[in-house]
Amino acid sequence: MKIAIASGKGGTGKTFVSTNLFYASVYDGNQITLVDCDAEAPNTTLFLKGVCESIEHVYSYFPSIDVDACAFCGKCVEACHFNAIFYLSQKKRIHVLNELCHSCGACSYVCKHGAITEHAKSIGTIKRIAYRNTSPIAECRMEIGVASSVPIIKQAIRNVDNDAMVLLDSPPGVSCPFIATVETADYVILVTEPTPFGLNDLRLSIQTLQQMGIAFGVIINRDGIGNQKMENWLNEENIPILMKIPYDSLIAETYAEGKIVSEINSMYLSKFRELMKILEENSTEQRVALCKK
Amino acid sequence: MQEIVVLSGKGGTGKTSITAALATIGKNLLAVDCDVDAANLYLLLNPQNYREEKYTSGKTAFVHADVCTVCGKCVDACRFEAIRYFNDSIEVQETACEGCQLCAAICPAHAIEMIPRDKSRWYEATYNNGYMVYARLFPGEENSGKLVSVIREKAKALAQKHQLDTILLDGPPGVGCPVISSVTGTQKVLIVTEPSVSAFHDLKRIVDLTKNFKVKRYVVINKYDISIALSNRIEAWCVEQQIPVVSKLPFDKELVEAMIQCKSIVEFNPLSEYSSKMQVVFNALLKDE
Numbered sequence: 001m002k003i004a005i006a007s008g009k010g011g012t013g014k015t016f017v018s019t020n021l022f023y024a025s026v027y028d029g030n031q032i033t034l035v036d037c038d039a040e041a042p043n044t045t046l047f048l049k050g051v052c053e054s055i056e057h058v059y060s061y062f063p064s065i066d067v068d069a070c071a072f073c074g075k076c077v078e079a080c081h082f083n084a085i086f087y088l089s090q091k092k093r094i095h096v097l098n099e100l101c102h103s104c105g106a107c108s109y110v111c112k113h114g115a116i117t118e119h120a121k122s123i124g125t126i127k128r129i130a131y132r133n134t135s136p137i138a139e140c141r142m143e144i145g146v147a148s149s150v151p152i153i154k155q156a157i158r159n160v161d162n163d164a165m166v167l168l169d170s171p172p173g174v175s176c177p178f179i180a181t182v183e184t185a186d187y188v189i190l191v192t193e194p195t196p197f198g199l200n201d202l203r204l205s206i207q208t209l210q211q212m213g214i215a216f217g218v219i220i221n222r223d224g225i226g227n228q229k230m231e232n233w234l235n236e237e238n239i240p241i242l243m244k245i246p247y248d249s250l251i252a253e254t255y256a257e258g259k260i261v262s263e264i265n266s267m268y269l270s271k272f273r274e275l276m277k278i279l280e281e282n283s284t285e286q287r288v289a290l291c292k293k
Numbered sequence: 294m295q296e297i298v299v300l301s302g303k304g305g306t307g308k309t310s311i312t313a314a315l316a317t318i319g320k321n322l323l324a325v326d327c328d329v330d331a332a333n334l335y336l337l338l339n340p341q342n343y344r345e346e347k348y349t350s351g352k353t354a355f356v357h358a359d360v361c362t363v364c365g366k367c368v369d370a371c372r373f374e375a376i377r378y379f380n381d382s383i384e385v386q387e388t389a390c391e392g393c394q395l396c397a398a399i400c401p402a403h404a405i406e407m408i409p410r411d412k413s414r415w416y417e418a419t420y421n422n423g424y425m426v427y428a429r430l431f432p433g434e435e436n437s438g439k440l441v442s443v444i445r446e447k448a449k450a451l452a453q454k455h456q457l458d459t460i461l462l463d464g465p466p467g468v469g470c471p472v473i474s475s476v477t478g479t480q481k482v483l484i485v486t487e488p489s490v491s492a493f494h495d496l497k498r499i500v501d502l503t504k505n506f507k508v509k510r511y512v513v514i515n516k517y518d519i520s521i522a523l524s525n526r527i528e529a530w531c532v533e534q535q536i537p538v539v540s541k542l543p544f545d546k547e548l549v550e551a552m553i554q555c556k557s558i559v560e561f562n563p564l565s566e567y568s569s570k571m572q573v574v575f576n577a578l579l580k581d582e
Binding site: 043195196 | 302303304305306309330331333336351352370372373374386388389391392393394395398399430432433434437438465466467468469470471472473487488489490491494495498501502505519520523546549552553555
């Protein structure tokens with residue numbers, strides 16, 4: 001089963017929840033895998049350290065145009081819907097702008113002169129570490145200057161064992177990298193905070209997940225700051241609140257230092273162990289029923 | 294005219310609250326929310342929209358089932374795994390489709406039509422201290438980087454029309470395409486960080502990214518008093534990188550209270566330590582030539 005931990009707004013505590021759930025599960029002796037899908041800002045391995053087992057590069061294919069073979073017919077320019085081919089027909093100048101290219105292959109498909117070949121270029125890495133020598137963590141890391149992290153995320157998720165329990169630490173937002181993460185998940189935990197920004201962005205995330213038909217529940221982080229509007233709205237909409245994490249300076253301090261609060265504080269450890277048990281229940285209906293108790 | 298973008302790498306460090314504070318200190322400003330995925334700046338600036346436009350974020354493949362022969366050529370050709378077999382027919386997963394149109398080009402039965410995605414919107418508005426341009430990316434729609442470019446073009450035209458000197462851009466988190474679109478062509482980047490190992494890690498990535506642009510960089514350390522030791526380490530690193538730390542802002546509960554009242558911190562409590570430090574940031578940033 002795959003569980004994605006996501007949020008519309010950044011900095012609400014996705015990585016905090018992912019790392020603590022993972023820690024609690026390892027503590028209970030369960031087999032679990034964590035994938036850090038936030039390839040633009042990967043942070044999980046700052047908190048969970050282990051021996052690096054392998055680093056895999058992820059490649060995208062970028063076309064290059066052989067000007068000697070090119071007939072300057074302009075077909076590839078027409079076929080490219082991302083404006084990624086720079087073309088001056090009269091001056092006979094043509095080349096690909098990699099930062100705009102989506103590696104879709106349309107240009108090489110339409111070229112009838114054999115002038116376009118595609119070359120693999122590394123866009124990022126997937127680093128595998130073994131936490132406490134047993135539990136695998138896969139970290140997606142996009143190279144600086146690359147536009148899209150989606151191929152790295154897809155590759156990392158493809159790599160994991162489908163039968164295993166997997167936590168996916170999602171990137172923020174509601175566009176492509178978020179979609180690539182949650183579309184593979186059986187269940188999504190949305191982490192939010194009870195502020196107007198939190199509520200605004202939570203609604204967008206929920207709208208997206210409902211459209212995609214993926215089941216979800218909500219964790220309210222930093223409970224106690226802000227106001228009651230979030231909780232009232234969730235109750236009105238009948239959306240399960242999986243957990244409330246109080247605003248606690250202990251969490252802020254341990255998190256700032258790169259530590260797992262569940263490792264230091266038994267109250268938080270038992271909270272996350274309990275939640276992990278609920279999530280491991282087989283069906284979504286059971287999960288929802290349990291959360292409503 | 295100058296364009297200043299506020300970035301952070303890590304989300305939740307305070308980009309929007311700080312942008313809103315800057316946007317309510319000066320006059321004749323143009324504020325732009327480039328975080329089209331999770332646009333929040335409007336919640337603090339209370340803009341009055343006078344223009345709303347559709348944004349077409351490319352196209353999505355649509356298979357006409359009555360024409361489709363289920364030959365599977367499109368399934369094999371699609372590099373985004375957006376087309377698959379489903380109950381003896383072909384199904385397009387809208388959220389995975391990037392709109393490249395390769396499938397439509399190769400379909401021997403001409404069964405694929407490209408449908409425009411036009412549910413996103415962008416707005417021009419006024420607020421207390423000037424003008425505002427922002428957008429709402431319809432959830433699940435793509436090309437947020439392109440939408441950022443669109444609203445930045447609109448903002449520039451508006452700034453010229455009304456002779457506004459400064460465009461303030463509230464940027465998205467991360468280092469990917471919407472961030473690249475937000476920083477391209479700006480003159481100054483204000484990076485908001487906080488004393489946590491993750492924010493420091495992501496600060497290094499955003500600094501790395503901005504090296505490729507001709508921009509002046511500035512850092513503010515928000516909530517510096519959560520860990521003074523780590524704040525000092527971040528500050529020392531910035532000095533090494535020759536990036537000025539223009540202010541260290543304290544953790545202040547009033548930021549959330551201001552947010553609940555839909556105000557920036559300088560509107561909510563202009564006399565607080567946080568607000569007076571923001572005044573310093575404003576001067577350092579806008580008046581630096």
